[in-house]
Amino acid sequence: MRSFSPHRVSTNIRRRTQRHGLISRLFLVTLLCIFPLGAIAESAAGPEISGEFRLVEHTGRAVDKHSYDGKLRLVFFGFTDCPLICPTTMAEVARAMRLLESSEKQVQPLFITIDPHTDTIERLAEYVPLFHPSITGLTGSDDQIRDAARGFGAVYGKGEGENATIFHSSYLYLMDRDGEFLDLFGYGTDAKTIAAKLREYL
Amino acid sequence: MLSLIICPAWAEVQFSDSYVIRPPNAAVRSAVAVTKISNLNAHGVDLVGVSSPDAEKVEYHLLEHKNGVVSMTAQPVVHIEGNALLELHEGGLHIMLTGLGEAFSEQLSTEITFFFSDGSRLTQTFTLVHGAPRGSQQIDHEHH
Numbered sequence: 048m049r050s051f052s053p054h055r056v057s058t059n060i061r062r063r064t065q066r067h068g069l070i071s072r073l074f075l076v077t078l079l080c081i082f083p084l085g086a087i088a089e090s091a092a093g094p095e096i097s098g099e100f101r102l103v104e105h106t107g108r109a110v111d112k113h114s115y116d117g118k119l120r121l122v123f124f125g126f127t128d129c130p131l132i133c134p135t136t137m138a139e140v141a142r143a144m145r146l147l148e149s150s151e152k153q154v155q156p157l158f159i160t161i162d163p164h165t166d167t168i169e170r171l172a173e174y175v176p177l178f179h180p181s182i183t184g185l186t187g188s189d190d191q192i193r194d195a196a197r198g199f200g201a202v203y204g205k206g207e208g209e210n211a212t213i214f215h216s217s218y219l220y221l222m223d224r225d226g227e228f229l230d231l232f233g234y235g236t237d238a239k240t241i242a243a244k245l246r247e248y249l
Numbered sequence: 250m251l252s253l254i255i256c257p258a259w260a261e262v263q264f265s266d267s268y269v270i271r272p273p274n275a276a277v278r279s280a281v282a283v284t285k286i287s288n289l290n291a292h293g294v295d296l297v298g299v300s301s302p303d304a305e306k307v308e309y310h311l312l313e314h315k316n317g318v319v320s321m322t323a324q325p326v327v328h329i330e331g332n333a334l335l336e337l338h339e340g341g342l343h344i345m346l347t348g349l350g351e352a353f354s355e356q357l358s359t360e361i362t363f364f365f366s367d368g369s370r371l372t373q374t375f376t377l378v379h380g381a382p383r384g385s386q387q388i389d390h391e392h393h
Contacts (some may be wrong), residue, residue, distance in 0.1 A: 130279030130345050131270065131312070132319050135380075138273045177274040202318055214320035234315065 096220070096228035098122075098197035102159065105171035105184035112198075112226040118155040119229075119248055120222040121241070123179050124201045126162035127174045132234055138188055140219065141179035142238030143189075143245065150249050156182040161203040161215050163192050201236075223248065257369030261289040262329075264373045267361075269346070270339060270380035272354040280304075280353070282344035282361060282375050285336045288329040296327040298364035307361070312341060318329025321345075326366075337381065 098120075101111045108114075121140055125133030137158060144151045158175055160166035163186045166174075170183030187195070196203060196216075203215035217234040221244065229248065232241060284363065288294050299307045303361035305321045309324040324342065337343045340348075353359070362372040 053322040065288050127276070128279050128347060129283050130272075130277075130347070131339055132314075134273050134277045134279075166381065172277040177276040210325060212320050212322040214318055216317055217314065217319045234314065 053222050076196050079208035096200050097198045098220075098222050098226040098228060099198035100159070100185070100191070102185040102187040102191055102195055103168060105168050105186070106174060107168055110185070115155045115157075115226065118153055119224060119245060120220075120226065121154065121156040121245075122159065122199060122220040122222060123157070123218075124159050124196060124199070124203060126160055126215070127170055128162070133156055136217070136219055136234060137175075137178045137182065139236065139238045139241060140182065143241035144179050144181060146238055147245060147249075150246070151173050151181060153249055154245055156183070157185055158182055159185045159192070159195055161192060161196070163189060221245070221248075258290070258294045258365035258367045259363070259369050259371035262294060262365075263287040264371075267373055267375045268378045269359060269375045271377040272349070275351040275354050277354065278349045278351075279345065279347045280283065280349060281339045281380075282340050282359075283336075283338045284344070284373070284375070285313075285334060286329055287334050288331060290331050292331045293333075294329050294331075295366035296329070296363055297325070297366050299344055299361060300364070301346055301361045303353055303356070303359045304346035304351060307344060307346050310343055310345040311337070312343065314340065322361060356364065 094146070097112075099112050101109070103109050121143075123133070123136055123140070125136070127133070140156050144154065144156065147154065156179065160171065166184070166186050168184075168186060175182040175184040185195075186192070195201075199216075199220055201216035201218070204213075206212045209215055219232040219234075219236065219241070220228065221230040221232070223229050230244065232244075251328050263286070265285045265287070267282070269280050269282045272278075272280050286296075296309070299309060301307050309327045311322045311324055313320050313322075325334070327342065335342075346359075356377055358374050358376045360372050362370050362374050
């Protein structure tokens, strides 16, 4: 299990986080706790990224971390009603897959929903294939989603009330062929950069 | 006798650079609309609602993105100071449309109606355009 440390972060993240003044365990610990009063925060247990999960694919198949052994994975936490961050990231992932051409078979993109009540198997089956046929949508129970988020150090949640804040991690995680953490991309990383990083491991 | 002329709030409000970021495919049922709103009144105006015939729900949303976490909060009222320009953009305060039909991503434009606190309203045409991730623009800047 790899921990989240400065040396594992891609250049884009390093520059951005240096500009923000930190990239450390303290940064992830801070994310665990600080959200508005009334927020129903689902937080990671710590900065270690285990990549563990037990979820259900949009095909109905039950899967876990080792169901994709032998393939690199690109993992993103989002929801299908998200208007910008999620579809934009999925579109860049899809472009990156196309840039890999025949090598795309060595990569498994995974879209893990943070809203399992809306993002059912049927909804995910409508959503993910239109970006790229190889993208797999994953859903599950509230506990399974929470555990999966913990496995990636991802955070998500929704406050209470009519104008509640919805929040979620925006990173795209790169995992190796055994599901262990390799690197991550910040929101806005373009397809060429993603594909170039993937090629380093193909 | 002087006659009192009451002008609706929208009379001195101008919209420019208005567009909707086109959803990448028919499965995406939400979209972001952006625009620049110039309030030429001497006094501030309040936008208290927004709607579109193509969306089940339209709201003003504030998006914040910090340290790898994105958060979105609905804003029931948007205030524009007198003689001021307010820019709604995808990386901050913007208009969020949800419950879009499957065919929306193929449309050329949509109508968005803005409701003011004085009861007046103004409808604008927003063109659908392809967008790029805002972050990618930041990354390009870092490489200069």
